[in-house]
Amino acid sequence: MSSWTSGTSRRGGANAERRSARRTRFQALIVLGLLGAGLLPQAHAQEGQVAIPAADGAPASELEGTINAEPGDPSLRYERARALARSGATEAALAEFDALLAEFPDDADYLLGRAQMQARLGQSAAAVETAERALRLAPDYEDVWQLRLQLAVRAGDDAAAAALRADLAARFPDASWWQAPPAQVEYRRWFSAGSGADRLSSGAPDWSRQFLHLDWQTAAAGMLFGEISRSERFEETDSSLYVGGAWEVLPEWQLGAALGVTEDPRFLPERELSIDATRGWTAGWGTAFGVRQRDYVTGDVSGYSFTGEKYISDYRIAYRLDHSRQSGADSALNHALMLTWYPSDKRSVGVTLGAGEEIEVVGLDQLLHTSVANVTFTGNEKLSERLSLNWWLGTHEQGDFYRRDYAGLSVRIGL
Secondary structure (H helix, E strand, C coil): CCHHHHCCCCCCCCCHHHHHHHHHHHHHHHHHHHHHHCCCCCCCCCCCCCCCCCCCCCCHHHHHHHHHHCCCCHHHHHHHHHHHHHHCCHHHHHHHHHHHHHHCCCCHHHHHHHHHHHHHCCCHHHHHHHHHHHHHHCCCCHHHHHHHHHHHHHCCCHHHHHHHHHHHHHHCCCCCCCCCCCCCCCCCEEEEEEEEEEEECCCCCCEEEEEEEEEEECCCCEEEEEEEEEEEECCEEEEEEEEEEEEEEECCEEEEEEEEEECCCCCCCCEEEEEEEEEECHHHEEEEEEEEEEEECCEEEEEEEEEEEEEECCEEEEEEEEEEEECCCCEEEEEEEEEEEEEECCEEEEEEEEEEEEEEEEECCEEEEEEEEEEEEEEEEECCCCEEEEEEEEEEEECCCEEEEEEEEEEEEEC
């Protein structure tokens, strides 16, 4: 249990009498805090931050009267700093720890508090320096060692983390917090199977599609895929094969290509070729450019697309522009706005709004230019490291011809 939770320090020797005085003086305030505010929940750090477990105690506001009565008492100022940390006032807590250290520079408790606040604020180098200073004063202070290991792991310094774990194994042989988490199985092949159905408002026969898809990661920073599908529209069936991949061809750029073929098609392209290039930029920005060629029985359609995206906290916002042109005919422009929310690393939900025009096979052997409007909801649920589910549902207005209401589900498993 952390010293921030229990109110006691696990370091040996230094400042023992002063710690005892802090605990005795603060017992009445603990009772007051529990009666007035209840147990404080544990604060969870955001990605890239170091978490500080909550301690049972009064909020900073309830300490002010006592501190004003005894402004020189360092134990009360220390508890105020802890309360500020629990409430999320990280900069104020750091200022309080700095003020305490100006008077008591060799107090390892104060140094631990400062290091944790510095880590929360992303001041990793300063946090490491402060933690090392605390360890020189209190070499057996377990909480400081735990923070020091967290900082090494967060920095991605595998060599430093391994050296620390070896040292900690000798210092704290009965503890488990310093042990490296078990390595996750890295799946290089993923198999997906899915099915979707569309209901048409015009009274025409419903549509459906089933597919089997395989992705596999290659050794040379690339990914390949293959897919077979069966599509049914207007009581006619097309079967297709798709192959492709993506590769890191330039610094920061990824190039992807895909080829699809359909034998004796009734409504899908005989051949379809697409090429795209994507790049991630700084501050969560990303772009993608694509070209596409579709060869139907009744005509050819070429097009290009642009996608811009921005990641903000747990959200992704993206815009896509598609331009297509039929040989010897007019062109069409379509817009899509996408919003995806990632509430955790195991779940995502999103919505896509589309409007504009498209050139598509509306009926059998009928390649037409129509207006479109659609909304699609999507989701992904990661059930385990190996298994995940994807779902989608929405509605699509195809000019004055019909409205399609659709839904589908797929499962993905690591091999």
